[in-house]
Amino acid sequence: MKRGYLYAMLLSIPLLLLLVAWQAGRYDELANEARRLEDSQESWVQENRKLEAGIRVLSSRERAEALAESLGLRKAGPERSLRVIVKPPARPAERQEGKISHE
Numbered sequence: 658m659k660r661g662y663l664y665a666m667l668l669s670i671p672l673l674l675l676l677v678a679w680q681a682g683r684y685d686e687l688a689n690e691a692r693r694l695e696d697s698q699e700s701w702v703q704e705n706r707k708l709e710a711g712i713r714v715l716s717s718r719e720r721a722e723a724l725a726e727s728l729g730l731r732k733a734g735p736e737r738s739l740r741v742i743v744k745p746p747a748r749p750a751e752r753q754e755g756k757i758s759h760e
């Protein structure tokens with residue numbers, strides 16, 4: 658019985674060492690993948706910042722005014738404005754009471 662226990666212990670030690678080595682290799686692979694993803698994320702963040710800066714430049718009021726001026730456009734004055742007032746629809750109770758006439 659002691660001899661079987663001894664053989665089991667002697668065989669389990671190398672197996673445990675192999676398991677530890679496999680786990681260390683797996684950890685390194687996952688750490689490398691995490692670093693690669695972090696680098697990729699950083700490049701996406703930098704690209705996003707550049708795009709946001711471009712959007713801010715393209716949508717600036719000064720650029721819009723310069724573009725409008727180059728196209729010969731100018732601001733419309735109050736005399737060229739048309740104001741439209743939309744009345745809210747009548748409530749069903751007002752229609753039944755005859756307060757609103759349909760022409």
